[in-house]
Amino acid sequence: xxxxxxxxxxxxxxxxxxxxxxxxxxxxxxxxxxxxxxxxxxxxxxxxxxxxxxxxxxxxxxxxxxxxxxxxxxxxxxxxxxxxxxxxxxxxxxxxxxxxxxxxxxxxxxxxxxxxxxxxxxxxxxxxxxxxxxxxxxxxxxxxxxxxxxxxxxxxxxxxxxxxxxxxxxxxxxxxxxxxxxxxxxxxxxxxxxxxxxxxxxxxxxxxxxxxxxxxxxxxxxxxxxxxxxxxxxxxxxxxxxxxxxxxxxxxxxxxxxxxxxxxxxxxxxxxxxxxxxxxxxxxxxxxxxxxxxxxxxxxxxxxxxxxxxxxxxxxxxxxxxxxxxxxxxxxxxxxxxxxxxxxxxxxxxxxxxxxxxxxxxxxxxxxxxxxxxxxxxxxxxxxxxxxxxxxxxxxxxxxxxxxxxxxxxxxxxxxxxxxxxxxxxxxxxxxxxxxxxxxxxxxxxxxxxxxxxxxxxxxxxxxxxxxxxxx
Amino acid sequence: xxxxxxxxxxxxxxxxxxxxxxxxxxxxxxxxxxxxxxxxxxxxxxxxxxxxxxxxxxxxxxxxxxxxxxxxxxxxxxxxxxxxxxxxxxxxxxxxxxxxxxxxxxxxxxxxxxxxxxxxxxxxxxxxxxxxxxxxxxxxxxxxxxxxxxxxxxxxxxxxxxxxxxxxxxxxxxxxxxxxxxxxxxxxxxxxxxxxxxxxxxxxxxxxxxxxxxxxxxxxxxxxxxxxxxxxxxxxxxxxxxxxxxxxx
Ligand code: SF4
Numbered sequence: 173x174x175x176x177x178x179x180x181x182x183x184x185x186x187x188x189x190x191x192x193x194x195x196x197x198x199x200x201x202x203x204x205x206x207x208x209x210x211x212x213x214x215x216x217x218x219x220x221x222x223x224x225x226x227x228x229x230x231x232x233x234x235x236x237x238x239x240x241x242x243x244x245x246x247x248x249x250x251x252x253x254x255x256x257x258x259x260x261x262x263x264x265x266x267x268x269x270x271x272x273x274x275x276x277x278x279x280x281x282x283x284x285x286x287x288x289x290x291x292x293x294x295x296x297x298x299x300x301x302x303x304x305x306x307x308x309x310x311x312x313x314x315x316x317x318x319x320x321x322x323x324x325x326x327x328x329x330x331x332x333x334x335x336x337x338x339x340x341x342x343x344x345x346x347x348x349x350x351x352x353x354x355x356x357x358x359x360x361x362x363x364x365x366x367x368x369x370x371x372x373x374x375x376x377x378x379x380x381x382x383x384x385x386x387x388x389x390x391x392x393x394x395x396x397x398x399x400x401x402x403x404x405x406x407x408x409x410x411x412x413x414x415x416x417x418x419x420x421x422x423x424x425x426x427x428x429x430x431x432x433x434x435x436x437x438x439x440x441x442x443x444x445x446x447x448x449x450x451x452x453x454x455x456x457x458x459x460x461x462x463x464x465x466x467x468x469x470x471x472x473x474x475x476x477x478x479x480x481x482x483x484x485x486x487x488x489x490x491x492x493x494x495x496x497x498x499x500x501x502x503x504x505x506x507x508x509x510x511x512x513x514x515x516x517x518x519x520x521x522x523x524x525x526x527x528x529x530x531x532x533x534x535x536x537x538x539x540x541x542x543x544x545x546x547x548x549x550x551x552x553x554x555x556x557x558x559x560x561x562x563x564x565x566x567x568x569x570x571x572x573x574x575x576x577x578x579x580x581x582x583x584x585x586x587x588x589x590x591x592x593x594x595x596x597x598x599x600x601x602x603x604x605x606x607x608x609x610x611x612x613x614x615x616x617x618x619x620x621x622x623x624x625x626x627x628x629x630x631x632x633x634x635x636x637x638x639x640x641x642x643x644x
Numbered sequence: 645x646x647x648x649x650x651x652x653x654x655x656x657x658x659x660x661x662x663x664x665x666x667x668x669x670x671x672x673x674x675x676x677x678x679x680x681x682x683x684x685x686x687x688x689x690x691x692x693x694x695x696x697x698x699x700x701x702x703x704x705x706x707x708x709x710x711x712x713x714x715x716x717x718x719x720x721x722x723x724x725x726x727x728x729x730x731x732x733x734x735x736x737x738x739x740x741x742x743x744x745x746x747x748x749x750x751x752x753x754x755x756x757x758x759x760x761x762x763x764x765x766x767x768x769x770x771x772x773x774x775x776x777x778x779x780x781x782x783x784x785x786x787x788x789x790x791x792x793x794x795x796x797x798x799x800x801x802x803x804x805x806x807x808x809x810x811x812x813x814x815x816x817x818x819x820x821x822x823x824x825x826x827x828x829x830x831x832x833x834x835x836x837x838x839x840x841x842x843x844x845x846x847x848x849x850x851x852x853x854x855x856x857x858x859x860x861x862x863x864x865x866x867x868x869x870x871x872x873x874x875x876x877x878x879x880x881x882x883x884x885x886x887x888x889x890x891x892x893x
Binding site: 176177180181184485486489490521522523524525526527528529531532542545546547548549550551552563564567568570571574575576577580584587605606607608609610611612613614615616617619620621622624625626 | 651653655656657658659660662663664667679681682684685687689690691692693694695696698699701702705729730733781782785786812813814816817818819821822823824825826827828829830831832833835857858860861862864865866
């Protein structure tokens with residue numbers, strides 16, 4: 173992986189990206205705020221949703237077997253995949269055994285996470301993404317940059333150009349028009365597909381229902397028409413009851429797109445449609461590790477609404493590709509230690525200023541900024557030992573400087589002397605720390621606050637009465 | 645009423661005017677202020693960099709030295725959040741845990757303290773200037789919300805308080821973040837400043853030393869220091885370190 177700082181620089185200088193981000197995030201933030209403020213108390217709804225998810229995660233070991241039993245009773249096959257490779261193998265096998273030549277895939281972050289599209293393609297199956305955004309990134313040979321809006325990094329004009337060049341759709345930058353045109357190109361695909369792959373928003377343990385939300389209806393079209401439906405999801409997506417799922421539906425669309433409800437909410441019965449085979453592939457792929465990681469377990473509460481990245485001031489500046497894997501933004505940082513590829517685990521947690529805007533909006537109460545600090549702790553083992561050592565020695569040096577009255581004053585004096593005697597050397601250090609040029613490093617105070625305060629107290633002594641001053 | 649004022653390392657060393665302002669603001673509310681010069685740093689840099697073990701020593705030192713009955717008042721939201729919450733990452737036990745419990749109950753951010761103790765009505769101050777308040781993240785999200793500062797600012801006569809649409813968005817400081825990804829950090833600060841400067845403020849007031857250094861560093865680096873002065877909000881009340889309206893740079 174190229175140096176993260178270089179990638180960031182490149183994104184900051186990409187004017188088209190900057191414009192697309194500003195526009196899209198401006199809209200989605202505004203819509204979310206409006207959708208949230210029309211409720212008497214979104215905070216209450218959030219608290220309920222947080223309790224639902226927290227309970228579901230604590231009780232995973234009860235709910236998952238319950239879900240499996242419910243589904244198996246009704247004829248849905250439940251498969252368990254330890255990791256991405258196993259999940260892909262299972263799904264490829266399903267396709268092979270049924271000689272599936274064409275597969276329609278609706279938006280699924282887990283499919284993205286495990287690299288399912290590539291696996292199916294390698295096995296000779298043609299895969300067509302049916303979600304408009306996913307279709308666009310697929311045609312452009314790109315990766316999604318957002319978990320609910322895959323082509324958020326592109327302007328409407330760029331989307332129009334890609335669709336025009338790659339699938340002959342009339343040039344336009346009107347999203348409505350484009351979406352209708354893409355729907356038309358998808359019709360034969362739906363008729364022809366022998367297999368549909370979808371994600372799952374919530375799997376209900378008590379009833380065996382699979383709940384899926386979407387806005388275009390293409391997902392539903394795919395998995396109701398194809399003779400084989402493979403729903404693939406993470407093991408954490410289970411909830412106890414339909415009422416639990418309803419509590420989450422109250423916060424999910426408002427948080428994600430600022431909608432009261434998505435255009436389509438599908439609640440699939442546990443029994444496959446007549447003449448259809450259905451599989452539910454439950455993917456672990458690091459989730460058990462997160463489950464066993466103390467306070468980090470809370471990352472499993474996530475319902476993938478994307479609100480945290482929409483609110484994130486870092487995401488806003490650099491977009492989703494910088495994070496280097498399927499899940500960008502704050503949630504991507506805290507999932508990376510468990511689900512992320514090795515190469516992103518070292519640096520991804522640097523992409524955060526710990527402002528807490530994500531935690532403020534997360535509808536299921538994940539303390540994201542707190543967990544990012546912990547993720548930084550976990551990142552050290554993935555970074556070059558020398559780098560970590562350097563960082564630790566600098567912090568140790570700082571600790572010693574701050575560790576006593578004398579060393580504290582000496583280090584301040586040292587700073588002042590360096591400024592007077594070795595300004596060039598100091599300037600180099602400041603530049604290394606990123607404080608130079610367009611951001612001037614602060615100079616050390618001529619007199620520390622503590623000294624000023626003491627002097628004032630001393631001056632007042634005798635003249636003043638019981639006034640302020642002195643030491644504790 | 646007596647409090648121990650803790651002016652954290654960044655403010656002590658780089659923004660002593662803000663420290664003096666915090667002391668004087670408390671005094672103007674009738675609070676007696678003492679300063680323990682053995683208190684230096686709460687340990688935040690190491691924790692935020694993901695090395696809580698390295699901050700532990702500093703935390704233990706802080707807890708020991710602050711083992712008194714006085715409220716500890718800090719003019720920095722991030723240090724308060726650190727002492728209140730992040731010390732929880734350090735596996736404190738026995739006496740240390742006891743000390744932490746005690747400190748948690750009596751450590752306050754400056755505005756938060758004045759509001760919670762009902763002392764703001766004793767504060768009277770004038771500041772004839774256009775002022776934009778930028779909400780420092782930790783102050784806003786982990787400590788006092790925007791409420792306490794708003795209540796306190798009501799006591800500031802003569803000021804026209806301006807609302808920037810980006811007032812709640814991170815200034816980009818972020819401690820180690822500012823050094824690891826400086827261009828990004830600066831781009832974030834730049835965006836906030838652009839929005840604020842449009843309002844033509846004389847002062848940009850924040851609630852944390854790091855944020856003051858970040859935004860004033862960018863203003864200076866870009867040669868814009870004449871446009872506005874970045875200060876801690878306490879300075880608006882006492883005038884410490886404020887450059888007069890016409891003097892500019
Ligand atoms: S972490 Fe929270 S805000 Fe982010 S995607 Fe998950 S549920 Fe949404």
